[in-house]
Amino acid sequence: MNGQQQLTALLTITRKEVRRFTRIWMQTLLPPVITMTLYFIIFGALIGSRIGQMGGVDYMSFVVPGLIMMSVITNSYSNVASSFFSTKFQRSIEEILVSPTPNYIILLGFVLGGVLRGLAVGFIVTVVSLFFTELEIHSLAVTVSVVVLTAVLFAIAGFINALFAQSFDDISIIPTFILTPLTYLGGIFYSIDMLPGFWESVSMANPVLYMVNAFRYGILGISDVNVGVAFVSILLFIAAFAGLALYLLYSGRRLRA
Template identity: 70%
Template structure:
């Protein structure tokens, strides 16, 4: 939400034009929006983790996997938000991807169940969902259990 709303508002207010005519390379502008999105994702992740520790004994199986997957996931979604904002023509357009793409992929990504519980056909269909690989990498980092090999999750 951070990158898509920030970039779209810059487009809407025409302040992006000032950035584009400045001597900054486009890669620096992209990196600025990307860094803001990753920082917001990290802040929310840390806040949720701290609140979780108040209610449960949260133990990480492998903290480095959790951190690396969190950074990679935040980067991926920040880039996706940036692309969404580039092509959005109205404020309504920025909610199309989260509503009609991300929400179904999230619910079908094995968050609430193990894909091994699905029939063979649906297991194969689930393997086409990139959210599944992120979820399983997090699951491995926290619980030490995963339906997908960790190297496969990193490569996807």
């Protein structure tokens, strides 16, 4: 396949993915918006008003970047995990596997689908947050690049999960037992300055903390971590996960008998 043909194949997979999540928007776009709205109301408006300031800003402004990032992480991950596993389950993945589409285009197509859903949900949640607080972007470049890279990272992670998964249970185990704890303990609702020294150090090993704080820096200009370190860590994770996903695709494990 030449470059033009590969681009066509990529656009076909991506378009199909976007059609999928927009066709079932009641399951894909609406629930995270409702959940985040409840977070805004409960943690931001009701409880947040009693907490006062955190990190030098009011609590509502503090949690908004984290909640946007949480919605991006969970949606980019779950979109690819469920979509790719469904194609495996229904065996419609064979449509692509018998074609000359290279493995890296397959990965890229599904990841782009996940990124677009993550960003779509993130955008809607951001719009909803404007009903509760004012957002002034401190650095547009940091905000956009962090959110896109994070969506890419978790979309690839969802792809790997789907490759290994053998049942629908297998695509909910990682989000439930790993992703959710990492996200909730990733500095969305609190600054790690509040933690005792030991737990503050433990938190520094949580990669989600870097993403949330880098995103918060992009919007509010405040962060518990070095933003440069956050970028490097996200890029390293993307490289490692993409390498693993491609290795699995080329080896044919869990896809080809």
